[in-house]
Amino acid sequence: MNNFTKITFALVAFLSIVSCGDKRSRSVQYMPDMYVSVPYEPNGETGINGEPSNLKPVEGSVARGQVPYDYPNTNDGYDAALKNLKSPLEKNDENLAKGKVMYGIYCATCHGTKGDGNGVLAQREKFNGVPNYKDRAITEGSTYHVIMYGRNLMGSHSSQLTIAERWQIVHYVDKLRNDLLK
Amino acid sequence: MKSVNKHSQPKRLLLKSFTFLLFFAMSFSVQAQDAVDTERQAEGRKLFKSLCSSCHKLDKKFVGPALGNVLERREADWLISWIKDNNALRASGDADAIAIFEEYNGSPMSSFPMLSDKNIEDILYYTTVGDPKKAAAAASGAQATVAVEKEASPWLIYILIAVIVVGVLIVASLLKIISELKGAPKTPGIASNLKDIWIGFKKNAFLHVLLVIFLALTSAYVGFGLLSGVGVDKGYMPIQEIAFSHKIHSGDNKIDCQYCHSSAKHSKTSGIPSANVCMNCHKNISEVSEDTKMDYNGAVYGKNELDKEIAKLYDAAGWDPENLEYTGETKPIKWVRVHNLPDFAYFNHSQHVTVGGQKCQTCHGPVETMDEVYQFSPLTMGWCIDCHKETKVDVNGNEYYTKIHEELSKKYGVETVTVAQLGGKECGKCHY
Numbered sequence: 001m002n003n004f005t006k007i008t009f010a011l012v013a014f015l016s017i018v019s020c021g022d023k024r025s026r027s028v029q030y031m032p033d034m035y036v037s038v039p040y041e042p043n044g045e046t047g048i049n050g051e052p053s054n055l056k057p058v059e060g061s062v063a064r065g066q067v068p069y070d071y072p073n074t075n076d077g078y079d080a081a082l083k084n085l086k087s088p089l090e091k092n093d094e095n096l097a098k099g100k101v102m103y104g105i106y107c108a109t110c111h112g113t114k115g116d117g118n119g120v121l122a123q124r125e126k127f128n129g130v131p132n133y134k135d136r137a138i139t140e141g142s143t144y145h146v147i148m149y150g151r152n153l154m155g156s157h158s159s160q161l162t163i164a165e166r167w168q169i170v171h172y173v174d175k176l177r178n179d180l181l182k
Numbered sequence: 183m184k185s186v187n188k189h190s191q192p193k194r195l196l197l198k199s200f201t202f203l204l205f206f207a208m209s210f211s212v213q214a215q216d217a218v219d220t221e222r223q224a225e226g227r228k229l230f231k232s233l234c235s236s237c238h239k240l241d242k243k244f245v246g247p248a249l250g251n252v253l254e255r256r257e258a259d260w261l262i263s264w265i266k267d268n269n270a271l272r273a274s275g276d277a278d279a280i281a282i283f284e285e286y287n288g289s290p291m292s293s294f295p296m297l298s299d300k301n302i303e304d305i306l307y308y309t310t311v312g313d314p315k316k317a318a319a320a321a322s323g324a325q326a327t328v329a330v331e332k333e334a335s336p337w338l339i340y341i342l343i344a345v346i347v348v349g350v351l352i353v354a355s356l357l358k359i360i361s362e363l364k365g366a367p368k369t370p371g372i373a374s375n376l377k378d379i380w381i382g383f384k385k386n387a388f389l390h391v392l393l394v395i396f397l398a399l400t401s402a403y404v405g406f407g408l409l410s411g412v413g414v415d416k417g418y419m420p421i422q423e424i425a426f427s428h429k430i431h432s433g434d435n436k437i438d439c440q441y442c443h444s445s446a447k448h449s450k451t452s453g454i455p456s457a458n459v460c461m462n463c464h465k466n467i468s469e470v471s472e473d474t475k476m477d478y479n480g481a482v483y484g485k486n487e488l489d490k491e492i493a494k495l496y497d498a499a500g501w502d503p504e505n506l507e508y509t510g511e512t513k514p515i516k517w518v519r520v521h522n523l524p525d526f527a528y529f530n531h532s533q534h535v536t537v538g539g540q541k542c543q544t545c546h547g548p549v550e551t552m553d554e555v556y557q558f559s560p561l562t563m564g565w566c567i568d569c570h571k572e573t574k575v576d577v578n579g580n581e582y583y584t585k586i587h588e589e590l591s592k593k594y595g596v597e598t599v600t601v602a603q604l605g606g607k608e609c610g611k612c613h614y
Contacts, residue, residue, distance in 0.1 A: 131236070154462070
């Protein structure tokens with residue numbers, strides 16, 4: 001009798017300790033120093049001197065591959081971009097196709113796949129008053145400017161897109177607008 | 183009995199006509215209370231939503247001033263000329279027009295020359311009467327009944343089960359008592375039965391051997407299972423600081439994964455969106471719609487709770503929702519990391535998303551259906567290798583490597599090579 005109960009007790013205790021299926025905590029790690037990165041990780045909490053490592057870059061610094069954008073975020077800047085800013089990219093099918101993909105990810109939710117301002121968020125009345133591209137006198141320069149800084153309700157999308165991707169989207173928006181104007 | 187239930191004919195008629203009158207009077211009074219021209223209201227609402235609401239709200243200041251009951255503050259004629267072409271109105275030297283332009287820091291309102299006077303009057307009518315109310319009331323009523331139904335059903339089942347169990351026990355004990363009363367020998371208790379089995383077991387050596395083998399196999403099975411679960415966090419679902427629902431954002435509202443996780447296409451990490459990405463939408467959306475719901479930590483979060491969660495975002499982004507401006511006082515949101523590959527395994531998102539063209543869901547599972555995100559895949563090495571063995575590489579449009587691809591497929595005797603055949607199984611690919 002004694003042996004049997006002892007074994008049962010031991011088994012139950014062992015199982016209840018090790019098989020805690022708690023979804024709110026991580027499972028046991030063998031040698032945790034192999035799991036956690038010694039170098040700072042992106043979005044990590046700890047970084048240089050206890051400060052998070054993903055803070056904004058020093059003001060005025062330009063990341064590799066980036067080109068400073070000279071038009072200021074004002075009405076005058078918008079007007080200047082509308083008139084003067086031109087796309088540095090070649091207008092070809094490859095850029096247009098990439099622009100279409102990017103447009104689908106970053107713009108179509110509000111502006112609609114056709115650019116008529118009837119995206120999912122507009123249909124569900126989360127976002128109202130998204131303009132139809134054909135109702136606005138926009139140029140490639142002004143489109144780029146608005147992607148950079150945002151305008152009225154639209155926020156800046158510059159942090160999500162590289163320069164080339166922005167211009168690819170501009171090409172695609174241009175195409176959508178011309179299709180709508182037909 | 184019959185005579186009591188049946189009213190006399192004239193009495194019944196009187197009762198019927200009275201109820202009819204009452205009903206008619208009530209419905210009439212409801213109509214009279216909000217005598218809204220629904221057609222004009224709907225027309226105005228449509229125009230307002232499509233043209234004005236990107237900058238104006240009815241009840242509060244936005245990019246432009248609040249427009250609810252604007253007719254109490256301005257003349258209709260002035261509004262019509264302002265809406266049609268506010269530039270011209272300002273140019274004509276209208277003092278009110280210049281004052282409001284200055285008040286909003288000189289941000290110009292678009293002109294709407296395409297609107298007719300009738301259109302503008304409809305819009306103004308809408309700003310006076312507001313949104314249709316009946317639909318909202320009906321919706322909340324329907325919601326309430328749904329909630330009641332949901333609450334009622336599990337209790338009913340519990341009670342039913344309890345009744346059945348109690349019934350069975352009563353019947354069983356009654357049957358036993360009856361058979362004992364009839365003269366059957368008293369059945370021995372469970373305890374003495376067990377004791378007999380135990381004595382028999384102690385004497386039998388063969389059973390001892392069987393038991394040892396059984397225990398050894400079980401403990402090996404359990405032990406192996408436990409050890410292989412070390413460091414595997416499949417199903418891990420930490421509590422996040424903000425009750426953010428991927429289901430609402432990417433499931434219901436169809437926002438692409440990469441809209442927020444924008445660095446997945448170029449970088450090793452998919453990236454946690456910074457608050458400015460949230461604010462791209464939430465500058466506008468400060469509260470959720472009435473019927474928005476999410477499951478969070480065992481509770482159902484409705485509009486009340488979720489609006490507070492959006493307020494947490496405003497706090498972190500330093501956005502003042504009253505004055506609609508950034509205060510500059512920001513603080514990081516401490517999201518808890520769900521997916522963590524050990525440091526000794528290299529994984530690159532861009533390699534899989536952009537080059538490989540994999541869907542996010544291949545590894546992360548149906549995130550668009552998760553209110554709270556959990557780890558869908560085990561993220562073990564075997565799991566990686568399985569996928570590398572099966573996935574065919576799309577070699578189209580990759581002329582630089584055409585020759586290598588051809589030679590490899592000849593070597594393995596296949597049409598298109600898999601990731602593993604391209605070297606996706608080499609140790610050094612991921613461990614270095």
